[in-house]
Amino acid sequence: MEIPYAIQPRPDTGLYNAKVGIWLFLASEVMLFGGLFSAYVLLRVGADQWPHGWLNVTLGTANTIILALSAITTLLAWVACKVGQFGKFKFFHACTLLLALSFLCIKMYEYHDKLIHYEIQLTDGRIADGHMRENDPKKDYLVIEGRTVTDENDLYDLRAQKNIPDNEINIPRSEIKSMQNYGPWHNTFLAIYFTLTGLHALHIIGGSIVIGYLWGPGSKMYKTNPKQFTNRIEVSGLFWHFVDLVWIFLFPVLYLT
Amino acid sequence: MSESHSVDFKSYVRRCIYVFIAVVCATSLMIWASFLQQVGWPMKVTMILAVACANAFVVAGFLMHLISEKKMIYTLLGFTVFFFAGLMGLTLYAMHDFPTGTQMH
Amino acid sequence: MEPIVHQFPPYREREEHHAPGEHGHHEDIGFLRQYVFSTDHKIIGIQYGFTALCFMLFGFFLMLMMRWQIAHPGHPVPLVGPLLEKVLGQPAANGAISPDLYNSLGAMHGTIMVFLAIVPLAFAAFGNYVVPLMIGAVDMAFPRVNMASYDAYFLGGVVMFFSFFIPGGAAQAGWTSYSPLATTIPTHGQLFWLIGMVLLITSSLLGAVNFIATIIQLRAPGMTWMRLPFFVWAQFVTAFLLLLAFPPLEAASVMQLMDNVAHTSFFLPTGLAIGGKLATVSGGGSPLLWQHLFWFLGHPEVYVLILPAMGIVCEIIANNTRKPIWGYKSLVYSLLSIGFLSFIVWAHHMYLTGMGTKISTFFQATTMIISIPSVIILTCFFISLWGGSIRFNTPMLFVLAFLPMFGIGGLTGLPLGFNVSDVHLHDTYYIIAHFHYVVAPGTIFALFAGIYYWFPKMTGRMMNEFWGRVHFWGSLIFMNVVFMPMFAQGMAGMLRRMSDGGANYSAAVNSRAGADVIGGLSPFIMSLHTWILWGAMCLGLAQIPFIINLFWSIKHGEKIKNDNPWNSTTLEWQTPTPPPHGNFEHTPRVYRGPYEYSVPGHATDFTPQNEPPAGSPQPPFSTAHTAP
Numbered sequence: 001m002e003i004p005y006a007i008q009p010r011p012d013t014g015l016y017n018a019k020v021g022i023w024l025f026l027a028s029e030v031m032l033f034g035g036l037f038s039a040y041v042l043l044r045v046g047a048d049q050w051p052h053g054w055l056n057v058t059l060g061t062a063n064t065i066i067l068a069l070s071a072i073t074t075l076l077a078w079v080a081c082k083v084g085q086f087g088k089f090k091f092f093h094a095c096t097l098l099l100a101l102s103f104l105c106i107k108m109y110e111y112h113d114k115l116i117h118y119e120i121q122l123t124d125g126r127i128a129d130g131h132m133r134e135n136d137p138k139k140d141y142l143v144i145e146g147r148t149v150t151d152e153n154d155l156y157d158l159r160a161q162k163n164i165p166d167n168e169i170n171i172p173r174s175e176i177k178s179m180q181n182y183g184p185w186h187n188t189f190l191a192i193y194f195t196l197t198g199l200h201a202l203h204i205i206g207g208s209i210v211i212g213y214l215w216g217p218g219s220k221m222y223k224t225n226p227k228q229f230t231n232r233i234e235v236s237g238l239f240w241h242f243v244d245l246v247w248i249f250l251f252p253v254l255y256l257t
Numbered sequence: 258m259s260e261s262h263s264v265d266f267k268s269y270v271r272r273c274i275y276v277f278i279a280v281v282c283a284t285s286l287m288i289w290a291s292f293l294q295q296v297g298w299p300m301k302v303t304m305i306l307a308v309a310c311a312n313a314f315v316v317a318g319f320l321m322h323l324i325s326e327k328k329m330i331y332t333l334l335g336f337t338v339f340f341f342a343g344l345m346g347l348t349l350y351a352m353h354d355f356p357t358g359t360q361m362h
Numbered sequence: 363m364e365p366i367v368h369q370f371p372p373y374r375e376r377e378e379h380h381a382p383g384e385h386g387h388h389e390d391i392g393f394l395r396q397y398v399f400s401t402d403h404k405i406i407g408i409q410y411g412f413t414a415l416c417f418m419l420f421g422f423f424l425m426l427m428m429r430w431q432i433a434h435p436g437h438p439v440p441l442v443g444p445l446l447e448k449v450l451g452q453p454a455a456n457g458a459i460s461p462d463l464y465n466s467l468g469a470m471h472g473t474i475m476v477f478l479a480i481v482p483l484a485f486a487a488f489g490n491y492v493v494p495l496m497i498g499a500v501d502m503a504f505p506r507v508n509m510a511s512y513d514a515y516f517l518g519g520v521v522m523f524f525s526f527f528i529p530g531g532a533a534q535a536g537w538t539s540y541s542p543l544a545t546t547i548p549t550h551g552q553l554f555w556l557i558g559m560v561l562l563i564t565s566s567l568l569g570a571v572n573f574i575a576t577i578i579q580l581r582a583p584g585m586t587w588m589r590l591p592f593f594v595w596a597q598f599v600t601a602f603l604l605l606l607a608f609p610p611l612e613a614a615s616v617m618q619l620m621d622n623v624a625h626t627s628f629f630l631p632t633g634l635a636i637g638g639k640l641a642t643v644s645g646g647g648s649p650l651l652w653q654h655l656f657w658f659l660g661h662p663e664v665y666v667l668i669l670p671a672m673g674i675v676c677e678i679i680a681n682n683t684r685k686p687i688w689g690y691k692s693l694v695y696s697l698l699s700i701g702f703l704s705f706i707v708w709a710h711h712m713y714l715t716g717m718g719t720k721i722s723t724f725f726q727a728t729t730m731i732i733s734i735p736s737v738i739i740l741t742c743f744f745i746s747l748w749g750g751s752i753r754f755n756t757p758m759l760f761v762l763a764f765l766p767m768f769g770i771g772g773l774t775g776l777p778l779g780f781n782v783s784d785v786h787l788h789d790t791y792y793i794i795a796h797f798h799y800v801v802a803p804g805t806i807f808a809l810f811a812g813i814y815y816w817f818p819k820m821t822g823r824m825m826n827e828f829w830g831r832v833h834f835w836g837s838l839i840f841m842n843v844v845f846m847p848m849f850a851q852g853m854a855g856m857l858r859r860m861s862d863g864g865a866n867y868s869a870a871v872n873s874r875a876g877a878d879v880i881g882g883l884s885p886f887i888m889s890l891h892t893w894i895l896w897g898a899m900c901l902g903l904a905q906i907p908f909i910i911n912l913f914w915s916i917k918h919g920e921k922i923k924n925d926n927p928w929n930s931t932t933l934e935w936q937t938p939t940p941p942p943h944g945n946f947e948h949t950p951r952v953y954r955g956p957y958e959y960s961v962p963g964h965a966t967d968f969t970p971q972n973e974p975p976a977g978s979p980q981p982p983f984s985t986a987h988t989a990p
Contacts (some may be wrong), residue, residue: 001944035610145341191626354718
């Protein structure tokens with residue numbers, strides 16, 4: 001029992017089944033990220049204050065270039081399959097996977113950077129803000145690398161401030177009223193940042209797993225059914241391009257505006 | 258046969274290089290726009306989003322070959338974009354329209 | 363030709379099912395792969411159907427317990443009280459339903475009925491079994507994705523079911539899970555609810571992709587869009603609603619999950635106080651955002667509940683009036699309009715959230731406009747009856763009852779669509795009566811009709827007609843006994859989700875301002891609770907003949923005499939019974955529309971879609987169809 005139009009396109013639509021399927025799925029993904037982007041716009045417009053410059057633009061740019069490159073290697077991997085050059089396919093998709101890994105590593109570094117960044121309310125009303133360098137529970141002090149401010153509002157717009165001091169500050173625990181790191185619980189910007197990029201990263205991981213499978217064990221199909229295999233590479237490539245497309249909007253919205 | 262295939266491959270590589278250059282340019286443009294001092298905030302956001310849309314169009318059009326896709330896919334995406342616009346637009350509108358004399362947090 | 367009637371379950375992949383020259387499977391593939399992890403759309407359809415019906419029964423029991431508590435607040439539940447206490451512990455102390463447990467029952471009744479019972483039954487079960495057959499396909503476009511969608515649904519159901527047994531019990535914040543309540547309830551029920559929802563949404567998305575791709579790509583030669591049975595059109599539009607409307611709710615669920623687990627404040631406003639103390643959250647969120655994202659799905663969801671039912675109704679009306687459906691094109695265009703408009707009406711569920719007049723007017727306008735195609739569809743069905751040669755079998759009885767019942771449900775939606783009248787009726791029992799009329803004697807009746815109608819194709823036997831009628835009359839009468847009084851209660855001001863049936867609320871209002879104030883519920887209105895409780899119990903009793911009939915007829919029902927016992931024109935009846943793996947002996951070719959009944963000059967009063975035109979040379983093959 002064979003399902004028609006799995007490989008050859010159906011004449012009246014001009015499409016093969018998996019292509020219809022993947023575009024339908026991508027449409028639903030547009031609505032998924034669309035829902036999150038709508039939430040972002042709403043939360044931002046309704047907020048009294050919104051942070052600027054909390055994210056490292058250099059790292060974001062690097063990630064943008066990496067993902068754009070991976071989109072290109074994905075396309076070239078498909079083209080290689082189409083023209084029957086299995087070796088090139090293997091090379092290009094290996095590049096895709098390595099680039100994906102680099103993206104995730106940079107993202108993990110960025111997340112880590114946020115999670116060791118603390119805002120410490122001091123008993124004398126000042127606020128210390130910086131990265132935790134030493135936090136030994138046996139000692140009665142902790143060390144951060146950052147600055148102290150008197151007005152909380154100074155912490156929000158980093159773009160507008162020049163030469164933000166970055167000193168090593170020793171804070172006795174007795175002077176600490178409360179402290180919280182820059183996790184998603186800290187404010188709505190970080191919440192939507194972690195959620196949007198987190199969901200995007202999950203899609204990167206999912207896409208990598210699929211491409212990894214097709215690159216590895218799944219590539220056996222190239223010998224038995226090269227046309228269907230090429231279609232699978234095309235369809236998984238479309239998913240990967242969509243993930244790149246989401247980042248093309250994520251980067252400016254979160255890092256630049 | 259492999260001759261014409263390698264020609265095809267080369268043309269794809271060329272196309273990919275153009276797309277990559279376009280993406281790098283667009284990204285640089287957005288970063289430059291975000292650091293502009295004299296421009297107002299709404300203008301900045303509009304510029305950045307416009308470049309992002311153009312960037313997305315290049316990726317979708319050429320890498321996903323949406324430019325040469327079939328009518329069925331265009332119809333599907335057309336409806337999707339409309340409903341997404343409705344979701345964002347109507348929700349924003351709803352949150353900013355209050356009965357006279359009331360206010361919203 | 364001797365009809366091949368096989369025993370249920372449908373088939374085993376054996377050699378004799380395949381004509382010579384056809385490739386086939388020649389060895390059994392084992393019980394697990396045949397019936398548990400099957401990729402065949404018919405098995406998956408039956409899996410969905412069976413699981414959904416189990417959840418529907420469970421949801422019904424939840425409702426019975428709620429109605430007991432409403433009619434007899436604080437009294438131990440008879441019969442099952444001790445069992446409840448044993449299983450659930452403190453929330454069911456002394457066998458009575460505590461307010462927290464009542465809230466859990468309410469939230470889970472809604473969730474289970476909508477997401478675990480009706481949608482899987484109407485869309486996934488009937489759709490999976492019938493749609494590929496109706497379009498002349500061998501299976502769905504993506505059989506393994508199909509299996510994955512059932513597995514995700516099953517897992518989601520397991521998570522939802524087990525949420526009752528965790529400390530603190532199941533979700534309590536309603537099927538709508540509004541923030542901040544959903545985040546501030548200190549138990550884990552909401553977490554299970556959210557995880558269950560993510561699984562169910564995944565299942566629906568996979569199913570939707572499959573349905574749309576199948577209907578676009580796998581129609582048999584000659585099956586043009588305007589020759590599709592209306593049921594297929596209905597499933598097609600329903601799949602689009604699921605595809606595009608569910609993801610924003612998935613996004614919102616992820617955000618509420620973050621609120622619950624990671625202590626974010628997507629939906630928690632600044633200055634939120636819990637238990638009199640300022641909440642230790644960052645604030646800055648918006649409870650309304652959840653409502654917008656939820657109802658963006660919530661409204662298309664209700665059309666997901668009704669459209670497959672309308673599809674089933676159309677098929678059964680055509681078949682049992684022995685004439686073509688009146689207004690096929692109007693039906694199709696109305697269906698497409700409903701699908702499109704359903705995405706831009708959602709905030710009529712939010713009229714009381716403080717929206718301004720401009721946006722309320724917009725949503726009111728679109729809500730009114732969407733009622734037009736719905737009325738067109740119902741009108742076409744009514745007109746289709748005129749001049750028909752009506753056969754009053756059990757499926758037709760349910761379908762005939764669907765028409766006025768859905769009419770009541772739909773018309774009572776109009777005062778809810780108007781902003782002004784909804785101010786009075788919002789969150790009252792009027793709403794409960796309205797949507798239950800549409801879904802319970804509406805959709806569920808159509809689903810019952812579908813079960814009685816397609817049972818012979820699945821099993822080769824008819825369900826018992828006498829007990830079918832008993833089931834029908836019992837259900838019809840008691841559905842009305844249960845839901846009609848709720849209109850009166852709602853108009854008198856009785857609010858939803860009051861665990862004591864409004865007794866305390868009514869007393870408080872009455873003591874302040876006198877007995878006839880809105881919200882002060884008269885003794886007559888309160889007495890309707892007992893009436894409704896008895897109606898619900900009798901409604902439950904009326905389902906017993908159906909359950910017994912369903913299982914008994916699988917082995918002992920009257921065997922059908924041919925593959926097309928209802929003398930139907932559509933393709934699913936032109937297969938062997940039950941359809942084998944691959945469905946059709948040869949790919950059918952379609953020559954005409956789906957409702958060619960009583961064509962003048964034709965020997966029989968029905969002309970199957972794949973019957974070659976008179977005078978054309980008989981093709982070398984023909985699928986099974988018989989003359990009376």
